[in-house]
Amino acid sequence: MEEGEEELANKESTRREELEAAHDYRRQLQERSAEGYEVAGKEARLRWVDDHRELLADIATTSWGPEPTGLGFAEFKKELDGTPLFTPHDDPLTQSLIAMLCEEVENACRDLGIPLRSGIASGSTPALQINAERYSVPLTEASVLSLSSGFITFCSHVSKVFSLSVLHEADDHEIRVSCNPKLVIAKIGASEDLKGYWTRLFGAYAFGSGPLEFEHRLVSYPASVTRIRLLQSMERFSVAHEYAHHIADHGRREIIGAGKDPEAIGEEFEADLFALSLDRYIGTWSNPFSASGAAAVLPLKCLECVNRVRRVFLTGDDVAPPRTTHPETEDRIAAFDGSDELAPDHAKRSFKAMREDFSVIVDEVYKRVRPIYVEMHKQGLRPLDSTEWLP
Numbered sequence: 001m002e003e004g005e006e007e008l009a010n011k012e013s014t015r016r017e018e019l020e021a022a023h024d025y026r027r028q029l030q031e032r033s034a035e036g037y038e039v040a041g042k043e044a045r046l047r048w049v050d051d052h053r054e055l056l057a058d059i060a061t062t063s064w065g066p067e068p069t070g071l072g073f074a075e076f077k078k079e080l081d082g083t084p085l086f087t088p089h090d091d092p093l094t095q096s097l098i099a100m101l102c103e104e105v106e107n108a109c110r111d112l113g114i115p116l117r118s119g120i121a122s123g124s125t126p127a128l129q130i131n132a133e134r135y136s137v138p139l140t141e142a143s144v145l146s147l148s149s150g151f152i153t154f155c156s157h158v159s160k161v162f163s164l165s166v167l168h169e170a171d172d173h174e175i176r177v178s179c180n181p182k183l184v185i186a187k188i189g190a191s192e193d194l195k196g197y198w199t200r201l202f203g204a205y206a207f208g209s210g211p212l213e214f215e216h217r218l219v220s221y222p223a224s225v226t227r228i229r230l231l232q233s234m235e236r237f238s239v240a241h242e243y244a245h246h247i248a249d250h251g252r253r254e255i256i257g258a259g260k261d262p263e264a265i266g267e268e269f270e271a272d273l274f275a276l277s278l279d280r281y282i283g284t285w286s287n288p289f290s291a292s293g294a295a296a297v298l299p300l301k302c303l304e305c306v307n308r309v310r311r312v313f314l315t316g317d318d319v320a321p322p323r324t325t326h327p328e329t330e331d332r333i334a335a336f337d338g339s340d341e342l343a344p345d346h347a348k349r350s351f352k353a354m355r356e357d358f359s360v361i362v363d364e365v366y367k368r369v370r371p372i373y374v375e376m377h378k379q380g381l382r383p384l385d386s387t388e389w390l391p
């Protein structure tokens with residue numbers, strides 16, 4: 001073996017060992033967060049898929065029209081069956097979703113020549129709160145990326161309620177989407193169903209039972225197309241944000257919404273801009289919600305609403321003390337403007353306008369549903385585990 005080759009082989013074996021250590025670290029995190037929750041094993045999940053063949057076929061037909069694209073039933077099952085599980089607590093459904101997202105991000109990094117150090121061990125925890133976290137693994141160049149079950153369902157619910165709220169017009173050639181806040185708010189205001197959906201979204205996640213509160217809900221064509229675009233982009237942005245912290249070897253631990261590192265604010269802006277650029281690169285500018293950065297606005301704005309409602313449930317009011325480690329949501333979104341430098345000139349204004357529309361829609365919805373939570377607090381409603389999570 002040549003000397004250079006030997007060095008490469010050593011590096012590779014260190015990388016593998018460190019990644020293995022990272023998965024073990026992740027298993028410990030899962031065990032810490034798993035108290036009281038059962039994680040369905042692989043067998044149980046595959047059985048569930050078998051028992052729900054018709055439901056899954058329905059979802060495909062309703063969402064995609066009579067000629068479903070995407071994974072068919074058999075492929076879906078095969079994909080789940082083939083998903084590598086690294087710890088005894090890994091769930092094949094979430095693990096396959098996260099693996100797919102990480103693969104996209106890592107491929108893009110490789111294309112762009114961005115080194116991934118020893119790599120990231122990724123997976124989920126069964127926690128119901130909305131957590132997307134990155135931990136650096138001590139004494140290694142590896143990190144853990146952990147998405148809570150609450151985070152995954154939250155993105156799904158936000159993408160559903162938002163896609164159902166905006167206006168669609170479709171013909172044989174294209175789907176036109178209007179996100180004009182006046183029209184969207186009027187549509188929500190005229191629909192008891194949509195009002196209820198938004199109210200439950202903020203309320204359930206603030207109460208602490210988010211993932212458990214929603215019955216299965218189909219989004220039909222053409223809103224289903226918007227829904228998938230929003231969801232992919234929101235998830236990619238969030239995962240790429242955590243990758244940014246790993247790549248730049250930022251602070252020791254990352255939590256969306258909490259932490260104690262005074263340098264953290266600058267790191268958050270950096271991670272956001274990296275995530276936006278990467279989402280645009282992967283979305284190849286063809287997903288308007290990726291290209292504009294509007295999809296990335298959604299989880300930030302909606303999480304802010306959940307935190308406010310949480311505060312209302314705890315105290316009766318939603319005035320929060322200024323944050324010390326994460327920048328305010330408004331500042332984060334304003335900083336997205338910096339990412340437009342690379343956008344085509346004709347698109348810059350419309351990108352910013354779309355991000356602003358998304359922000360305004362969430363703010364206006366919140367303003368209208370807030371009194372409901374104040375009333376719930378008056379009636380005595382308090383969140384689960386009120387000591388554990390103070391926004």
Ligand SMILES: [Zn+2]
Nearest residue numbers: 241254268271
């Ligand atoms: Zn961050």
